[in-house]
Amino acid sequence: MTTNEKIKKKLEKFLEKKNLSSIKVSVEDRIVTIAGLADTWDDVVQIGHYAGSLKGVRGIVNNTKSRDITERKDEAQSFFRDSGIRMKLPGKTDVVIIGAGVIGCFVARELSRYNLDVVVVEKESDVACGATKANNGQIHTGVGEKSGTLKKELCAEAWPLYQKIAEDLDVPYEKNGLLILLTEESLPQWVPSFLSRIILTYIVPYFVAHRGKSVGDTPRVVNRKELLQMEPHITKRAVKAILMPGYGVTCPYKITIALAENAVENGVTFVLDTEVLDIMVENDAVRKVATSRGDISCRTVINAAGVYADVIAGMAGAREYTIHPRKGSILLFDKTEGYLTHQVSELRFPQDPHTKGGGVLETVDGNMLWGPTAVEVSDREDTSVSKSELETMVEKYHPAVPEFPLNSVITYFAGVRAATYTEDFVIGPSRVRGFIHAAGIQSPGLTAAPVIAKRVVDILRKSGVPLKEKEGFNPVRKAPPVFKELSAEEKTELIKKNSRYGHIVCRCEQVTEAEIVNAIHGSIPAVTMDAVKRRTRAGMGRCQGGFCGPRVAEILSREQGLPLERVTKKGGGSYIVASKTKVVS
């Protein structure tokens, strides 16, 4: 029997057992296609996962529908939004990158080293609007990833690069280390306590430390006394911890904005607010990308479309996997500045294989962050945070820092992981010449991004795209001044030059009018309230834009010459005000 046949047989047997024989399976080139009707979305995901776990499988295309989900956006559909930005669409280029998340932007910046015409097409009105804006910002070492996965390999290769990347791009990065806590609850209740003690003191720490070494980190076992000195606020239930000093934290959207700005400086074109609708293929090779603003001829397309990567691949006739969206919610608290000095994650067995990451940490801005959750969702854009997720997060993460005040929540949000059924990254050429996958980039995709970009460049090189290094490539990008971080003298000096620095608009985060204006006129212009927020933090503090919201909206309206009714929160129909009042008072 060939591998293809073996895979098919196994899967059919599984379906039979589940009473789902009506679901059809075909396997070609070790890519499995499943189609039919199941009862629930959970069944669909389960079938996909089972298929993905079979030996020899390269990809799973799961077209199974479920009775409980009537609507699912699998095919291309128009998201066309008009946020008022007018970006010129080039008719012809060498490379089109679809998606301006951290992956698309890293690839763009990496390609800007060479003499190539590169265009990034993004359906939203800003970069970093997908999973990239809603994640933990952890730079993982790969210690938690399964051996043999691309996720682990790339993550281990990527984390040591971050210091330099952060310096070049002038973005925050802190290598603060992760403490993996072992507590009285780390092992299941049924393990007898004498055994549990032996396992926790002698076996687990060394096992975990060993794994840490395998990804290039220098782990250290920390005993309880030292641990409680290092982190006085963590749970007294801790018995030991393993310190993974390689772990770090960055700001995922700031790094993406910085990458995009740097790419622009080095010649890349970004077209935002523009959706890819189709990809034209001739003789098995990419010819053209059709967008909501017109066509772009090109020979190479890089698919970095996050949760839509399978839809995009389908447009090119290269659907070799299906994305099953997995939502993760995050809880964010008011600034705590030093409540914790490391990231903390309590180890609990048995582990949920899809959320090893996460835990409790302070963001680079000093806010406490808990999360994420992991919930399979059928809607790719489901970023709602449910009551049960809020409860889960408190249940799961509060025990690590039991005295932390829950009433200091300032916001919560969710991102959607672009998981494939093989639960690994898909980076490589496809059956269509010139169409390259950078798909299935779930966690730790932020971490792995710089190496993913390098791989993509290698693929281009191998496929014969001429890569000649550009003269005058500048890897360095400078962030605009952040008023709050300056000394009194520097502040006064700035204000003397530009009095808008003396006008504090966001009182919680002390953001000045000048910073907001800079963001609006940046090389990737901020055209929405959320875009201004990501660049300046205006509206990110404890009052969540209560005070500065109307003022930021006014500045956006003034600087763009748009009536206030056309200013939006995040593009599309997310307008801030409906109309003028009847009686102007």
Next chain:
Amino acid sequence: MNVDIVVIGGGPAGLAAALSAYRAGAQQVVILERDFELGGILPQCIHDGFGNFVFGEMLTGPEYAQRYIEEIEKTGISVMLNSMVVDLDSDKKVTVVNPEEGVVTMKAKAVILAMGCRERTRSQILIPGERPSGIYTAGVAQRFINMEGLLPGKKVVVLGSGDVGLIMARRFSLEGGDVEGVYEILPRAGGLTRNVVQCLEDYGIPLHVSHTIVDIKGKERVEGVTVAQVDERFKPVPGTERYIPCDTVLLSVGLIPENELSRKATIEMDLTTGGPVVDESMETSVPGIFACGNVVHVHDLVDDVSQAAEVAGKGAAACVKGTVERRDTVVSVKKGRNVSYVVPQIIRGHPKEDIVFYLRVKEIEKNVKVIISSQGEVVKEKKERIVKPPEMVKVQMEKAVLENVNEELHFDVIRLGE
């Protein structure tokens, strides 16, 4: 720069405090206000309902503020607008930023905190769901409508029945908006009765008590909310959910005193009020730093703000002159039956004049007596026909009575006949 008194915040509290300090003889008084005009929240409160006690007439917010601003203009008080205080330490060093001078530090003999409060947000009450635009706190919506002439939305669901929410429900109706209803998680309205009548009943807007929002829908703009009834423990009752299409959610779910600067100056806080612990002259735990208005506790009426601010102004002037005399032992104010908080929380000086205590009850009760006792002896009683959490109770304690008070002062609300 050295000055006598720095007042942080130019709302009704700051204005009244500055005036009274000046009138009590303080020389250099400076008001620092981050906005481009004085008046605090008042310029956006264009409804009437201000000044009934202080001026004996019903004024609008801007009119009320104007009376104080005109008085200020007649004095030598200096006003710095567009000036945001970014730092304060316990040595009364004030750091302020403005577009003309940049970063300026001032050393004051006394500081009066009058920063007001901010509104509680959607996240602070953990409403689940999506995060579209169209979710506003009532004060923000008020600013849009009254200051900018812009209507935030057309079909509105109001969560919370605080005063600002009630007033805004009426405002939306007047502007042609459709207010589906006001939903309140407590079994009773959160705002003043007068506002429930004048803003909801008169406009046919239903008030649903023991209800809350359990979900918000909408990817871009709000598309609808799901409301549900709650039980005594505020848990949604399954089966009572109802979906309401709307484009706007208005939140009036509480105000939080704005005390970031107070914390920087290491001032002791009262966890119930959310403001600093103050004594009878509104002095905080840090000598020479006073506080008044919504920064101390949230007031329902501006008149009370102005009156308490006068006390703070006088106290600060006395502090500058060095004429403050202290008791040997501080009297601490204790809250007893059906009392949520009492301000001031301590008495440090010998009585020179009457002291007004402000208290909030926990529960509605009819026919009650506020009993104030010290060391087991009742020193004062005050009858109230009805007490409700949204309506502050005021008790004036005469100087003569205060002379006999030592160590502790207890406040209890007792039902008559018990």
